[in-house]
């Protein structure tokens with residue numbers, strides 16, 4: 001099935017910024033302003049969806065408008081930095097009046113075009129209202145109703161409704177994530193035959209895929225974390241198996257904090273935690289815990305649901321942030337199951353959410369039952385649809401929405417976080433020094449840029 005990719009197409013919008021000239025003149029009609037104040041005024045308007053306007057482009061436009069006599073700029077007296085103050089000229093006021101007539105014409109034309117498109121478009125109007133209801137609920141800081149989220153997932157992933165959902169989710173990413181793309185890096189610290197025997201994990205001892213315990217040295221972990229941070233990763237995750245000693249993990253966190261300078265957050269992805277464990281990890285320098293109630297928990301995993309929920313509650317009640325994806329999703333998972341896990345994440349205060357597709361590792365029960373290949377794994381369109389629903393459901397609570405494995409469509413539909421991993425990966429049978437599937441931080445940053453996100457900086 002063809003992946004829907006409307007990158008760069010006018011149907012995804014982004015052309016409103018062409019109206020920046022009348023907006024600047026409208027702001028200056030209220031009185032002269034400095035360039036910085038103008039930029040702030042522009043940012044507050046809906047043209048950029050809450051993101052910062054392109055500063056260089058705005059100053060270039062101001063210069064061009066000055067050249068055409070639409071505005072007048074003066075250097076501020078008594079300053080050496082050349083701060084300029086802009087005022088509208090008489091010619092600018094006349095131009096602004098002309099813009100008013102032109103915009104009225106545009107509006108009439110747009111209304112007629114919209115009516116035509118609506119008539120030709122079979123999209124259910126009730127679906128548009130549903131999307132808006134979910135968006136407004138989460139933007140107000142409330143958790144949307146399960147039935148509404150299930151209805152969003154119930155439309156075909158390749159449909160006008162799903163495309164509308166994706167578009168609205170991308171709009172929300174501009175607003176709640178400040179249009180910033182980020183990279184989540186993960187280091188698989190150890191792998192060993194694990195008695196919990198989760199059906200999708202290559203480490204399960206019953207599957208016999210991992211026979212000998214392996215563990216990275218502290219020096220190797222520090223070197224890798226330095227590399228990830230230098231390349232631009234925002235999170236560094238220490239991922240361990242279920243029975244990794246907690247005191248050893250705390251030592252590793254302290255070591256990272258001591259040896260790896262930089263503006264990044266330390267994540268631990270480990271076994272079950274009691275409140276005291278969470279507090280001790282925070283004291284050691286950790287910021288985030290990755291922990292989830294997985295799809296099929298208690299059936300395809302060796303855990304009791306209550307045990308997983310206890311850990312989620314311990315993290316929620318600590319000073320640590322919770323990161324919780326909906327995972328591992330296969331094509332067989334029903335909308336209601338997906339929504340139940342998503343709501344578990346939101347009700348436990350997850351600050352990062354999103355979706356991870358299951359990789360069918362041959363030799364594991366999931367791999368053997370479902371097989372491999374495109375029909376046995378989640379379609380990229382469905383992955384993007386779930387990413388869009390997590391974005392809409394998370395609202396202001398979850399500014400970061402992750403998709404794994406990475407797809408451009410999911411980024412265009414609201415996800416803003418990509419994962420880069422190395423070492424032991426439970427979706428593979430051999431640990432490695434290389435980045436998983438040769439997807440590194442630079443690849444992630446390029447893909448985020450391609451989807452229109454800003455990367456780098458705080």
Ligand code: SF4
Nearest residue numbers: 194196197198201242
């Ligand atoms: S997912 Fe974690 S707990 Fe389950 S088998 Fe793998 S390592 Fe063990």
